[in-house]
Amino acid sequence: xxxxxxxxxxxxxxxxxxxxxxxxxxxxxxxxxxxxxxxxxxxxxxxxxxxxxxxxxxxxxxxxxxxxxxxxxxxxxxxxxxxxxxxxxxxxxxxxxxxxxxxxxxxxxxxxxxxxxxxxxxxxxxxxxxxxxxxxxxxxxxxxxxxxxxxxxxxxxxxxxxxxxxxxxxxxxxxxxxxxxxxxxxxxxxxxxxxxxxxxxxxxxxxxxxxxxxxxxxxxxxxxxxxxxxxxxxxxxxxxxxxxxxxxxxxxxxxxxxxxxxxxxxxxxxxxxxxxxxxxxxxxxxxxxxxxxxxxxxxxxxxxxxxxxxxxxxxxxxxxxxxxxxxxxxxxxxxxxxxxxxxxxxxxxxxxxxxxxxxxx
Numbered sequence: 001x002x003x004x005x006x007x008x009x010x011x012x013x014x015x016x017x018x019x020x021x022x023x024x025x026x027x028x029x030x031x032x033x034x035x036x037x038x039x040x041x042x043x044x045x046x047x048x049x050x051x052x053x054x055x056x057x058x059x060x061x062x063x064x065x066x067x068x069x070x071x072x073x074x075x076x077x078x079x080x081x082x083x084x085x086x087x088x089x090x091x092x093x094x095x096x097x098x099x100x101x102x103x104x105x106x107x108x109x110x111x112x113x114x115x116x117x118x119x120x121x122x123x124x125x126x127x128x129x130x131x132x133x134x135x136x137x138x139x140x141x142x143x144x145x146x147x148x149x150x151x152x153x154x155x156x157x158x159x160x161x162x163x164x165x166x167x168x169x170x171x172x173x174x175x176x177x178x179x180x181x182x183x184x185x186x187x188x189x190x191x192x193x194x195x196x197x198x199x200x201x202x203x204x205x206x207x208x209x210x211x212x213x214x215x216x217x218x219x220x221x222x223x224x225x226x227x228x229x230x231x232x233x234x235x236x237x238x239x240x241x242x243x244x245x246x247x248x249x250x251x252x253x254x255x256x257x258x259x260x261x262x263x264x265x266x267x268x269x270x271x272x273x274x275x276x277x278x279x280x281x282x283x284x285x286x287x288x289x290x291x292x293x294x295x296x297x298x299x300x301x302x303x304x305x306x307x308x309x310x311x312x313x314x315x316x317x318x319x320x321x322x323x324x325x326x327x328x329x330x331x332x333x334x335x336x337x338x339x340x341x342x343x344x345x346x347x348x349x350x351x352x353x354x355x356x357x358x359x360x361x
Contacts, residue, residue: 045168045219047250047336048088051305051324052081054256054280055108058226059085060217061092062166068099070226072112075144080329082115087331089120101126101157102145103228104208105138108283110145117148124153128176128213138208157213167340168219173245174230175213179237180244184216186223187360189246193269196240202232205260210234216245220340221359223248225270229255232263239269246270249344249360250336253277253293256284264292271298273357274346276334278305281327287315300357303334303346320353 048059052073060068067089073081089097100122102110116122127149131142159178162171173180183189204210212228225248227235235254238244251272255261256279275293279285285308293302294315304322307313319325323332331349338344342359 045338049334054283064166071109075111081112084331097122105131125149173214183244186246195265199265221342222338224250227254235263235266257289262289287311
């Protein structure tokens with residue numbers, strides 16, 4: 001008040017004061033507007049689990065607008081999978097791919113990368129290094145990938161690597177048969193699962209599956225897990241004798257929910273709240289694998305990208321939680337919107353069905 005009275009006793013001081021107040025109000029309005037814009041464009045992590053007919057394609061969009069695509073589905077089919085991924089990128093309000101992460105070089109994961117590169121610009125390619133397979137089909141898929149990889153930046157990921165993704169971080173758990181040596185700093189990590197002593201071991205297949213890049217994406221208290229097509233023994237080794245992963249909110253079933261994966265010791269150790277299966281009508285979606293997930297004490301819900309016809313479909317979830325009831329050419333996905341407090345929503349693009357989940361108790 002003394003400042004205002006003192007200004008009034010000076011010639012022209014009222015004009016100066018009014019101008020200062022107008023400027024202050026303007027700056028306040030700009031600040032509020034920018035805050036609203038930031039809130040509208042950021043704050044949340046978005047994940048699109050895209051139906052590519054039993055392959056894998058997942059789009060992550062950070063709270064800062066960065067994009068990470070994990071695998072790109074199949075080649076051919078008149079650019080079907082590339083168009084589906086591009087539709088998800090557009091839905092997210094983006095126009096490019098900042099990181100293209102290929103978990104391994106099987107056709108249902110890497111096959112669609114060249115077609116995707118023809119639809120959207122890709123800045124940086126992430127993979128585990130050279131292909132481990134030399135069959136004609138494997139060589140063809142790998143060489144097709146290399147042809148587009150050389151047009152962007154490239155980095156080989158190793159177990160233990162991590163990189164920032166918006167306000168979150170990606171932690172690489174496995175790559176090229178190597179696993180992280182120490183537990184992550186996360187809830188539940190460092191514990192000793194009770195099932196390790198009696199855990200079953202199985203023979204590996206010696207393929208690119210064993211080379212898969214697996215990772216955890218942390219965003220505040222929210223955590224999502226994708227192990228690519230990692231196999232049974234490697235899954236077990238990630239949690240036995242010590243749980244290196246910790247608690248997971250959203251778990252993408254390993255290897256499309258196939259029989260060679262889904263080790264119950266691992267699935268129970270990560271204590272998933274919601275699981276999403278990216279199998280096809282006849283590919284992946286093994287009833288036993290899905291029932292293992294269903295039996296986990298912490299599981300709150302399960303969603304599917306495509307309805308399975310295996311075992312007469314008795315293990316399928318309700319239709320409202322399935323993105324495609326039959327194989328589709330048109331884009332469809334299960335979308336997760338996660339917040340830093342650990343809460344998230346899941347939406348089926350086919351019917352708009354949405355369910356919300358609060359922070360882990």
